[in-house]
Amino acid sequence: MKTVPLSELAVVIRSKNAGPYELTLDVLFKSEEVYRFLKSIGFFTRELMAELYGLPIERIFHIIYFDPAAAVKCTLQRPVVSGSPGDTDIYGAQQHAPLLDLKVPAREA
Amino acid sequence: MNEDEFRVLSPTAILGYGFPQESFRKGMARKPHLVAVDAGSTDPGPYYLGAGKSFTSRKAVRRDLEIIVEAAVGASIPVIIGSAGGSGALPHVEWTRSILEEIAAKKRLRFTVAVLHADISSHDVLAAFDSKRLRSLSHSAPIRREDIRSSTRIVAQMGAEPVWKALDTGSQVILCGRCYDPVPFAAPAIREGFDPGLAYHMGKILECAAIAATPGSGRDCVMGTLRRDGFELESLNEQRRFTRVSTAAHTLYEKSDPYRLPGPGGTLDLTDTKFEELDGGRVRVSGSRFVPDLPYTIKLEGVRLSGYRTICVAGVRDPAFICRIDAILDSVERQVIEDLGIAGRILFHVYGVNGVMGAMEPEKDSVPHEMAVIIEAIAADEEDADALCAHARSTVLHCGYPGRISTAGNLALLYSPSDIPCGPVYEFSIYHLMEVEDPLQYFPLELCEVGR
Numbered sequence: 001m002k003t004v005p006l007s008e009l010a011v012v013i014r015s016k017n018a019g020p021y022e023l024t025l026d027v028l029f030k031s032e033e034v035y036r037f038l039k040s041i042g043f044f045t046r047e048l049m050a051e052l053y054g055l056p057i058e059r060i061f062h063i064i065y066f067d068p069a070a071a072v073k074c075t076l077q078r079p080v081v082s083g084s085p086g087d088t089d090i091y092g093a094q095q096h097a098p099l100l101d102l103k104v105p106a107r108e109a
Numbered sequence: 110m111n112e113d114e115f116r117v118l119s120p121t122a123i124l125g126y127g128f129p130q131e132s133f134r135k136g137m138a139r140k141p142h143l144v145a146v147d148a149g150s151t152d153p154g155p156y157y158l159g160a161g162k163s164f165t166s167r168k169a170v171r172r173d174l175e176i177i178v179e180a181a182v183g184a185s186i187p188v189i190i191g192s193a194g195g196s197g198a199l200p201h202v203e204w205t206r207s208i209l210e211e212i213a214a215k216k217r218l219r220f221t222v223a224v225l226h227a228d229i230s231s232h233d234v235l236a237a238f239d240s241k242r243l244r245s246l247s248h249s250a251p252i253r254r255e256d257i258r259s260s261t262r263i264v265a266q267m268g269a270e271p272v273w274k275a276l277d278t279g280s281q282v283i284l285c286g287r288c289y290d291p292v293p294f295a296a297p298a299i300r301e302g303f304d305p306g307l308a309y310h311m312g313k314i315l316e317c318a319a320i321a322a323t324p325g326s327g328r329d330c331v332m333g334t335l336r337r338d339g340f341e342l343e344s345l346n347e348q349r350r351f352t353r354v355s356t357a358a359h360t361l362y363e364k365s366d367p368y369r370l371p372g373p374g375g376t377l378d379l380t381d382t383k384f385e386e387l388d389g390g391r392v393r394v395s396g397s398r399f400v401p402d403l404p405y406t407i408k409l410e411g412v413r414l415s416g417y418r419t420i421c422v423a424g425v426r427d428p429a430f431i432c433r434i435d436a437i438l439d440s441v442e443r444q445v446i447e448d449l450g451i452a453g454r455i456l457f458h459v460y461g462v463n464g465v466m467g468a469m470e471p472e473k474d475s476v477p478h479e480m481a482v483i484i485e486a487i488a489a490d491e492e493d494a495d496a497l498c499a500h501a502r503s504t505v506l507h508c509g510y511p512g513r514i515s516t517a518g519n520l521a522l523l524y525s526p527s528d529i530p531c532g533p534v535y536e537f538s539i540y541h542l543m544e545v546e547d548p549l550q551y552f553p554l555e556l557c558e559v560g561r
Contacts, residue, residue: 012358018365020151020537021249026361053469061248066367068384069357075365077248079468083154084536085415085487086456088467090154098471
């Protein structure tokens with residue numbers, strides 16, 4: 001199947017704390033069609049995110065599609081609580097990079 | 110007041126982040142019923158609650174507040190400040206109050222400040238623990254007695270009810286300790302009979318000011334107009350506008366679940382929310398609902414001291430060192446702890462490898478030509494942290510390793526002094542819900558006059 005990097009399809013790819021214990025990843029798509037296609041095939045799964053971030057699946061809490069913004073959100077457990085010894089990103093704002101090159105199936109024309 | 114409309118001016122995303130005076134002036138010309146501003150966040154981490162300090166500077170907060178307070182006094186409308194000083198505990202509230210006193214003296218103003226405190230004693234939290242009134246948030250670990258006993262400072266997020274009580278006093282400024290972020294924006298309108306779902310959702314967006322507009326900014330003013338059946342958002346700077354997507358996208362921001370946003374006393378349900386674009390860069394939002402919870406819960410935030418930190422910043426450029434860095438640093442950590450017999454932790458943050466993402470970094474095989482190494486030592490007191498950091502630094506600097514040809518030193522130290530004491534280190538100990546019988550119970554009101 002033909003694939004494209006997620007960064008070509010998205011207008012926003014970001015990460016941020018959702019409180020000190022959770023990290024939340026948002027992808028906002030450029031096109032509603034692409035968003036609806038990926039939603040319809042259930043492309044984003046907890047398994048996919050667990051693999052991408054090298055985390056056990058129980059650390060990936062949920063995937064939520066948000067139609068009003070043509071967006072998908074994934075919330076996961078921070079490996080280290082924000083600001084505790086060993087944390088590397090207090091605001092959680094630079095944990096999105098693995099999503100940029102994620103290979104996404106291109107929709108058949 | 111036009112009873113079908115409640116206008117709220119939000120000057121900036123965080124008190125102290127600043128705003129253009131022109132945007133603020135345009136906002137005041139629209140005759141808002143309220144100026145509200147959020148000062149708080151847990152995003153900067155546990156240190157600020159622990160140390161009783163603000164993550165914004167005194168000068169920046171004074172600048173913003175001076176403009177806001179002088180204009181609001183002139184227009185006879187209230188100012189509500191949420192989560193004073195960033196963390197909203199007693200030292201943060203007192204810090205903000207002292208800034209208000211400076212402003213009153215400088216501008217020859219005299220006004221009443223209603224102060225709402227949000228500190229909660231470990232005694233009260235232990236009592237709640239014993240009567241099983243504490244609950245974990247969705248995914249945080251269950252709380253233990255030890256977490257409560259070891260906490261050095263605890264605050265609770267207040268809901269709208271304490272702010273209603275403060276509004277009853279007719280004070281010019283309402284200075285809130287830690288509160289649920291939308292409350293300063295929403296509480297007065299709910300008191301006037303507006304729909305709480307719409308009021309809280311508008312507050313959720315206004316508390317970040319122009320971050321929800323496009324291009325976004327944390328330092329620009331926004332006007333929210335609440336009506337009976339929806340609310341409108343409008344940028345007060347021509348260079349920005351609200352769009353359907355910018356507004357909807359903000360609903361995702363920093364939230365675990367964009368459809369259900371839990372807060373004190375209830376949950377904001379956005380399942381049926383509609384976002385519509387209007388002319389003039391405005392957006393109309395409708396359909397948001399507030400679903401009350403029983404029993405009423407408030408969120409607690411507590412921190413404890415985890416030690417003292419000293420760091421050393423260095424770079425490495427030698428390929429033989431770089432390709433063995435993991436093994437070298439592992440052996441140093443063991444040696445240093447053994448040599449000194451100090452209980453503590455040594456952490457190496459290696460930028461260029463996984464300094465940003467740690468264990469979650471997927472790119473494990475790339476080898477950069479240079480790296481930054483931050484040596485971090487944490488121990489029970491400053492002296493031990495300094496000792497661990499110094500010993501780790503000198504050991505890495507001069508250690509031998511297979512294939513070494515650069516025998517004068519392994520690190521490019523960035524500074525003299527090379528080691529930087531960072532002071533106390535705190536960690537979150539409590540981030541849980543507490544059931545309360547009375548939403549006012551833990552948020553005492555204090556009235557004070559400021560100005561000559």
